[in-house]
Amino acid sequence: MSEPRYPYLHVAVPSAEVDLASSALFDLGALGIEERDASTLLKSAGPDTSLLVASFADDASAEAARAELGYPAELEHVVGDAWRDGWRAYFKPMRVGERFVVRPSWEAYEAQPNDLVLTLDPGQAFGTGTHETTQLLLAALGDHVKPGMRVLDVGTGSGILAVGACLLGASHVVAVDVDELAVTATRENAAINGVAERVSASDTPVERIEEQFPLVLANIEARVLVPMAPVLMARVAAGGCLLLSGLLHGDADQVARISAAYGSMRVLAEPRAGDWYAVVLEKA
Numbered sequence: 001m002s003e004p005r006y007p008y009l010h011v012a013v014p015s016a017e018v019d020l021a022s023s024a025l026f027d028l029g030a031l032g033i034e035e036r037d038a039s040t041l042l043k044s045a046g047p048d049t050s051l052l053v054a055s056f057a058d059d060a061s062a063e064a065a066r067a068e069l070g071y072p073a074e075l076e077h078v079v080g081d082a083w084r085d086g087w088r089a090y091f092k093p094m095r096v097g098e099r100f101v102v103r104p105s106w107e108a109y110e111a112q113p114n115d116l117v118l119t120l121d122p123g124q125a126f127g128t129g130t131h132e133t134t135q136l137l138l139a140a141l142g143d144h145v146k147p148g149m150r151v152l153d154v155g156t157g158s159g160i161l162a163v164g165a166c167l168l169g170a171s172h173v174v175a176v177d178v179d180e181l182a183v184t185a186t187r188e189n190a191a192i193n194g195v196a197e198r199v200s201a202s203d204t205p206v207e208r209i210e211e212q213f214p215l216v217l218a219n220i221e222a223r224v225l226v227p228m229a230p231v232l233m234a235r236v237a238a239g240g241c242l243l244l245s246g247l248l249h250g251d252a253d254q255v256a257r258i259s260a261a262y263g264s265m266r267v268l269a270e271p272r273a274g275d276w277y278a279v280v281l282e283k284a
Contacts, residue, residue: 008053008056008076008077009052009053009062009075011052014048029061093107096135101115101116105120116168132273133246134157138161140278140280141164144243145169150213151213152173152215154176154220155178158185159185159190163186170215174211175200176209177203178203214240215243216236219245219246222246241283
């Protein structure tokens with residue numbers, strides 16, 4: 001039996017545009033992105049050029065992304081499954097915010113007083129806690145999750161935010177994602193952290209959810225947040241909050257579109273990490 005082949009794009013971008021290019025790649029369906037030193041890829045890359053390696057689910061999605069990206073990219077493949085686990089060597093326990101420590105399931109960690117240790121095995125789903133967009137919302141949960149609260153997590157990925165909300169005292173989290181791998185990863189991570197009975201993970205379209213929640217989370221692609229504004233805002237109960245992430249502070253057009261789409265809600269905070277920012281909104 002032949003070994004599986006996995007497609008990825010080598011993308012050369014100006015170093016100043018790494019975050020913009022990364023955001024575009026995720027918008028176009030990348031499952032994961034790694035930034036590499038110029039010496040490891042594309043020998044012609046100059047000193048002011050960064051190299052991104054973006055993995056995709058299949059050749060068709062990789063080819064479509066290359067056609068739309070706007071940066072030079074080469075489609076290549078790796079054979080076998082070993083490469084998918086190579087990143088684990090670099091995923092170590094990390095502190096996020098004041099209380100959370102995200103611990104990969106294969107790494108030991110001695111918890112300190114008041115630590116909330118979130119054990120994670122992301123599988124192939126987005127959300128290891130290493131990306132600023134995830135860290136921004138995970139850190140913000142401490143200010144907005146109240147004991148006994150019900151929470152909606154849209155685009156749950158690995159389930160990191162859903163599990164984090166439970167560890168802070170949420171009574172139940174409805175976690176949805178269009179990716180079946182994400183649904184599986186969320187269920188597994190909820191079980192690992194002992195909150196399986198408090199997390200309902202599924203691929204149910206958010207449009208079909210009728211309940212309103214005091215807290216709604218959405219760490220998803222920026223291009224999706226604008227058209228989803230009406231349905232996301234509708235899922236927030238009166239007086240509740242909507243936390244958005246996946247936004248680039250330096251993209252003026254994106255900032256303007258988000259502001260217009262969610263203009264009926266009051267902005268409480270806009271925490272920032274590097275070039276990324278989140279928005280905390282309150283519904284009247």
